[in-house]
Amino acid sequence: MSNLPSSVSPDQFWDNRYINSRVDLERFWHQECENSNKIPDNREFKEIVDFFGDLNGARVLDLGCGEGRTSLFLAAHGANVTAVDISAVAVDRMNTFCRDCEIKNIQAMQSSALDLASLGQFDFVVGFMILHHIEPFEEFAKVLADTLKSGGKAFFYENNAFSDLLMWFREHIVGRLWIPKGGDDDEFPLLPAEVNLFRQYLNVDVIYPRMVFVQLFSQYILKGRLLTLSLEIDKWLFKLKFVRKYSYRQYVMLEKRKDEK
Template sequence: MKGQEWYQADEVAEEYDTKRFSRGGRLIDRREKQALLDAIGDLEGKAVLEIACGTGRFTVMLAERGANIIGLDISKAMLQQGRHKAQAAGVADHIEFMRGDAARLPFPDNHFDIVFAMRFFHLADTPASFLSEMRRVSKEIVFFDTFNAPSARSVYNWLLPMGSRLYTEDEVSALFRETDLSLEHVEHDFLLPYGFYRSIPNGIASTARRIDTSLGDTPLGDLASVSYWKAKIN
């Protein structure tokens, strides 16, 4: 995985949410959460696994909606941030945070109703192996996002601490074939890259987002920087 040492540093975990999801980044946070909720539907009593759960922003949200969820991550510092969030939200009884390797998931086949990963596949050196493991332990839904090529993200991708693997639709389709998954639904979004939104105040970001969304309904939507993929088990 790219940037493992950087990602696991204590100071990165402590500043992660503030740097990414304050200012205009709040808009990104809301959109990502809504994309996930739209894809997975009713959560009451569902067994859910989140790969690369980070500071637990999705993990806690799903527990609040009735899921019994495990959040798996490689960073001890990120997991500790997640535990603090779960305690503060009063849902610690519905969440287990585990340190582990997404390429070798410590669970039996068909163990979870839903398995998902957000902000993960852009770091994957062998994406098929990770997706295959997600498919193995899920009995219903696999959900993940990708950063896309061509898109505005390619302009500044090389500047990022961990870089990003950028995907074409054909590459993701090939991943589905390799892992025996079928595409159920996909959404493409964000012509303007995440870095732009994080750099401006929330009020200005809202105006930019309205323009962005309008352009997404035109042929320019083919240049969206992010895609949300919902797959079903064959």
Template sequence: MTDCYYCALHARRSEDIPIHPAEFDLGSPAPRCAAHWRMICECCGLSAHFMATAFCAVREQYFCANCAEAVETVSDSFLGWEYYFRYRSPWSGSWELALDRAIFEGCHPHQGAVRAGKPFPGVSPERHVGRRDARSQVWLGDTVDSAYITRAWNRNAERWDAVFDVDGDESRKYHGDAALLSLTGDVRGARLLDLGCGNGYLSRILAGDGAEVTGVDPSENMVALALDRESRDPLGVKFAVASTSDLSPFADAEFDVIVANHVLTAVVDLDGALAEVNRVLRPGGRLVALFSHPCFSCGPRAWISLVADSPRREEIGGYLVDHYFRSGTYILEGWEGFTPVPYVHRPLKAYWRAIRDAGFTIDEFDEPSVNERGIAELPAWRVAQLERAAQSCVFACTKVENKSRVGKQWGES
């Protein structure tokens, strides 16, 4: 007889919790009893993990997280967990506890049967969790050029803008931007180009720091969003539509600093783009380029849970990647509300060599973790999850006056 995975887990935290024999998903890493199995949602008719299910006290029916009007994650420790879920009922609009928290608080609709390990209504009759294969990359081959990628971002511009505030989205606020701005340094009075500026949020931050900023992006829709913000709250930022590989609107050595924030992974012609960056940057000028970390942005890019259907991050056992050394463009999926976005993958060494060969010395390299603001504003369990893998990396570089000197940056004669 096999003990229920969750009963045994929680019994280590509390002596009052009985351990029931497992009836479901036998042979898996997490066999379970009925109380910790899957429940039938009486809204959509599908089954869901008991932690992704709640009971509407008004309707007296179960509903799942997918059918809930809203989902909230509440920071509060219990039985070793650091948070719990609650779901807004699709019928009454009332907030209801996920069943794991309901069991803990003694308000599960069938609490007596749960405690006794007896059958109760609503448990899914399925005996095993269906294991889904991790999604694979959809490589696009030679069908992708810069125009293809620009069209994709034009389609997604408004959805992208919707998840930003004046400080960007979560990734930028709590991870990358602090490192990028630190490596960029004092920009007061600097002629600065924000390459691939998107909706212009970073251009405006840099203008607020005293830079004379020009933002360019190949997406007309993104630039329109940036221009709209500038018209409503002028900071003196100039915005224009321009390709990263064709900066012909600008003169040689026109800029003192160039930042490229999450741009190079959308560039097909990396060498051409860096050559243009070098051309419009003055000798001794600074390039700071941040982009998704190639080691963690290749392949399925999927967290693997010890419990296949669990909604909890604590039960994640690792991160699945693949095809790291393969260069090319593939479809980036999994962004809710976005149409597919092309992503150009290269191993890290390809960026290092391309930057060096374009005429730059590499002064600093960083892999940002959660910054001070993230630690202060995010719950501890969220910080711990975000620190498990690198989201981005950043190069800080200087344009050398004599390109032939780049290969001698390590002190060769």
């Protein structure tokens, strides 16, 4: 994370992003979610089902719900979903879509990740690319632990700041010349030290599902040239277990011990 000043607040940044969004929630819901026996062709969704187990009737928090696809997936599998996001635009869009499609088991609301106490406890918490936006992170680690029920689990799909080389490129190259920067000004990839803060309260497992490294140079520096080759190199690097921690993608999987409230 970063404490650099920003000309646009994070909520304004994401409001603008979602106002211009072209995500087709209706197509996703009708083609991918209405059949609850079908899991969309998304490896993270499959990982969620494997890690959480039966979602039917479970109380699930979608933290940083954004466009709402994860919430829709969870709801289609029987979960009672509370979807929160800092963006009022995202929340309004989610509630409008659920009302129009008569989806009763999703409740979306505007909230920061540090203001979850009033929502009660959850069986499961899920988030996609949200942790690296949150600060102060040490405070959030305790908030998340309190949000989970005894034995509850959390799954986060995140970026990873372990590679000094990738972080150098991010700080000195991305956002300059022809290379776009996708996120808001305050964000910084998730640090290993931040992941370790969870260990005070929760069991922690970090998995690197695939190698995302060389392909970033193709995408950002070479504008997609040599992408096929870079993907093949990443696949080869992934075979080396000691290299995987340098991947820019990770799963942070947490579990609250059953003897803790």
